Amino acid sequence: MSFRREAYVPKGGPDGGDGGHGGNVVIVADAQLSSLIDYRYKHHFKAERGTHGKGARRHGSDGQDLLLKVPLGTVVRELDPETQEPLYEIADLTSPGEQVVVAPGGNGGRGNIHFVTSVRRAPAFAEKGEPAQEHWIELEMKLMADVALVGMPSVGKSSLIARISAARPKIADYPFTTLVPNLGVVRAQNGQSFVCADVPGLIEGASEGKGLGHQFLRHIERTALIVHMVDVTGGYEGRDPVEDYHAINEELKAYASKLADRPQIVVANKCDMPGTEDAIEALRKAAEADGRTFFAISTVTGLNLDDFVTTCAAEVAELRKEIAITTPTVDRSEAWEHQRLRRDNKLRIEREERHAWRVSGGQIERMVIQTDWDNDEAVAYLQRRLDRMGLEVQLAKAGAVDGDEIRILELTFTYEDPNKPNTDGIEIPDEDASDQQFEDVEFEEAPSDPSHVAEASSETE
Known part of the structure; x- marks a missing residue:
C-alpha cells in the first residue's frame, strides 16, 4: 500500500504497485540425462518468490522458475500428501525439452491503486500475495526403446544385444546375470536403425512382482515391438520351450492387457545345438498360430541374424509412422489452466x-x-x-x-x-x-x- 507524496501535487492518491508473481516448479525432459539419481536424496524443491510492489506504481519482479531436469521417459505422478499413494498421472515426458508445471507460483497481490472507485478515492488497503502451492510428486523412469527383448532367464537376450549392437552387457551361464536393462543401437543393412533394450529375465509370477517382475516389466510398456526369445534347448532345467513361450505371454497379459496385443516377433535361440529340430518346429507352430513372425537364430554362429535385424527395423519404422499419426499433441499449459479454472x-x-x-x-x-x-x-x-x-x-x-x-x-x-x-x-x-x-x-x-x-x-x- 502506498500513496503519492510529491510537492505541488495535492491529493496525490494511491500509487502502490503490484507484487511479483512467484516462480513455477517445472519438470523438463533432458536427453543428456540417464537416471533420476539427483532426486534420490534431495526431496524438497522451492522456486523463487516474487518481490514486493513499491510506490510510484512500481511492480515487484516475478520469481524465477525452478527447472528440474529429468531423463526422457520419466512419468510424473501426483501423490497424496498424507498417504504418499499415487493419485493420478500428471505427464509422461518422452520428447527432449518437453516440460510440465508441477507447482505453479502464486499470483502477486494487487496494490491499492486497483481498489479506487468513484466513492473510494483513497483505498487504505492492498491485497496480499497468493501463497505458493505445495505438491508431492513421484518420478518414475521407463526406458525409451523401440524393441524390448523379453524371455525367461538365460535364454540369450544379452548375447543377442551384444551381437547386433555395440552394447556390452554382462554375460554368464547362470540365471539373472542381467539385473538392469541394457540399451543398444542396432543398425540394419539397409541403413535403418532402432534402439533395443535387453530386459532382465522374467519368471512365472513376474506380473505379481516375483523376481523383481514389476521393475522389469515396466520397461516394456513404451516399446513399440516385443522380441520374445525362447531357448529351444530347454536350458539346464530342461524346460519345454512352448510352455515357456505361453508362460511369458501370460505374464505380459496379466501385467498390462495392452502388452498382449503389442506386435511381437518370436525368436528361437540356440538353434545351432543338435537335437533341437523338434522343439524349433513346435515353437514355430505355436508362434504362427498366434499370428506372429518367427525366426530360428543362433547368437553364437550368427544364424539368420541379418534377416532378423532387417525385419525388426522395418517393423519399427512402420510402427513409428502409426504412432506419429495417432498420437495427439497435448498443450499441457492449456490443460493446467483449464483445471485451475474448473477448481476455482x-x-x-x-x-x-x-x-x-x-x-x-x-x-x-x-x-x-x-x-x-x-x-x-x-x-x-x-x-x-x-x-x-x-x-x-x-x-x-x-x-x-x-x-x-x-x-x-x-x-x-x-x-x-x-x-x-x-x-x-x-x-x-x-x-x-x-x-x-x-x-x-x-x-x-x-x-x-x-x-x-x-x-x-x-x-x-
Missing part, C-alpha cells in the same frame, strides 16, 4: 454442525488468504465481494439461518440473512471483473445424516 469456479457448502457451515472453493479460499485481516477496510471489501458473488444467497438455499457460523479455512464468520433489511442505508459500489455469480446449484441430503451439502459452479463467459 466450484463452491462447496457443507453443514458441519446444526448451526455451523463449511465453505470451500479455490476462488473463495484464495480471496480469504489474500485479505489483510488487520485492516478493517480490506475486510469490508472482501465482505462486499462475497455478497456480489452470491455466497449469502447460496448459503440461504443450503439452509443457513441468521446467526449461523460460517467457516472458511481457519476463519469463522457470522451469517446474516440477505433478505434482512439494510439498516445502514449505505451501499458502496465496487468494480471487479473477477466477481461472478455462482449458478447451477445442486443439493444433496444424506438419508441418515443431517449434514447438507451443496455444490455450485460459476460459468465464465
